[in-house]
Amino acid sequence: MKRISILGSTGSIGRQTLDVVDSNPGKFQVVALAAGSNIELAAEQAAKFRPAIVSVGTEAGARLLCEALKSRRSLSSKSARRSHGNQTARPPEILFGAEGMERVATHPEAEIVVSAAVGVVGLPATYKAIQAGKHIALANKEVLVAAGEVVMAAVERSGVALLPVDSEHNAIHQCLRGGQSAEVRRLVLTASGGPFRKLPLAKFGKITPKQALAHPNWKMGQRITIDSATMMNKGFEVIEAKWLFGVGLDKIHVVIHPQSTIHSMVEFVDGSILAQLGPTDMRMPIQYALTYPERIPSNNHALDWSTLKKLDFEEVPAKKFPCLTLAKEAMRQGGLLPCALNAADEIAVAAFLEKRLSFLGIAAVIEKVLGKMPRSSMTSIENVLQADEEARRLARLEVERRKN
DSSP states (O other): OEEEEEESTTSHHHHHHHHHHHTSTTTEEEEEEEOOSOHHHHHHHHHHHOOSEEEESSHHHHHHHHHHHHHHHHHHHHHHHHHTOOOOOOOOEEEEHHHHHHHHHTOTTOSEEEEOOSSGGGHHHHHHHHHTTOEEEEOOHHHHHHHHHHHHHHHHHHTOOEEEOSHHHHHHHHHGGGSOGGGEEEEEEEEOOGGGSSSOGGGGGGOOHHHHTOOSSOOOOHHHHHHHHHTHHHHHHHHHHHHHHTOOGGGEEEEEOTTOOEEEEEEETTSOEEEEEOOSOTHHHHHHHHHTTOOOOOSSOOOOGGGOOOOOOEEOOTTTOHHHHHHHHHHHHOTTHHHHHHHHHHHHHHHHHTTSSOHHHHHHHHHHHHHHSOOOOOOOHHHHHHHHHHHHHHHHHHHHHHHO
């Protein structure tokens, strides 16, 4: 039985991770959970999985969680006395904020930490988990996009495994088991192309948030859905792939694959290509990361071959999706620029969703911020967070300037 902690338990990946735990009884024990502001769901998860620690975003949220769990225990206690006379389980320790998240990440019993907290808020806790010798199932892009250099150095020092949960990197991880690193010609990341794959560039100026949120294949959070529409998400994945697999940018290629059936591929020097196929169900890569190096049976998800009529591939039109080019250039220059790229994108996407910025304005704001950021090297998590704050400041100013 593997003991796990989850950062971001009430988010999409966190909920699906608990689905995997629930569908594999006896395989996993949840020892700690970190949630955000969804107190009702956090209480439900705590009551069901009985972790030793639960952390939420704020002190007020922690008080609400205490009350919610107290009410549940009261009802449970009455029910238990009526039926069997059993005592209820010991309540979890309730924490909040950054310190609480770090306690969850470094819980002494946890063997693997699922890093699924949204945003750069999950970076310090994930870093602490690595330092504490925890294996990481990584679903938080910011960890490697913003701080890949220092994070991977810590991974090497601690000798832990960093296992990708993102379907594309998870696919590459699986394909690389079929060959040696010296035999790899290139990694091929597949992209759906989002909702605007066939839309002429001339019409991009009128794209609305509602249109951009209508992803053809996946149900995701708002920011990642917009990032998919701009293909910034694929740019982030290029940066992640560079750190995860230790290859140069020239060995990472992106192709549009509208069906999203092939999650990614590895091309070897002899011309052979290994591709990983699967349904559009994140529980599959989550389970792979949690059980690696084993594979365990699952009856919950399988590819429906009857729907697999064809597999299409297209090159990415750079003029339509400049965010992918911006991401590659930020990684090429290195230092703190990938961190600034992520921070500026978050601010620009939020402004677009609030209708304060056009769809085309997202890339324009990011480009301006990258141009203004100092070319500094990455030395610590602290200076990553400082760069993140500065890039957000510059992005807010640029959004306001474009509004006026």
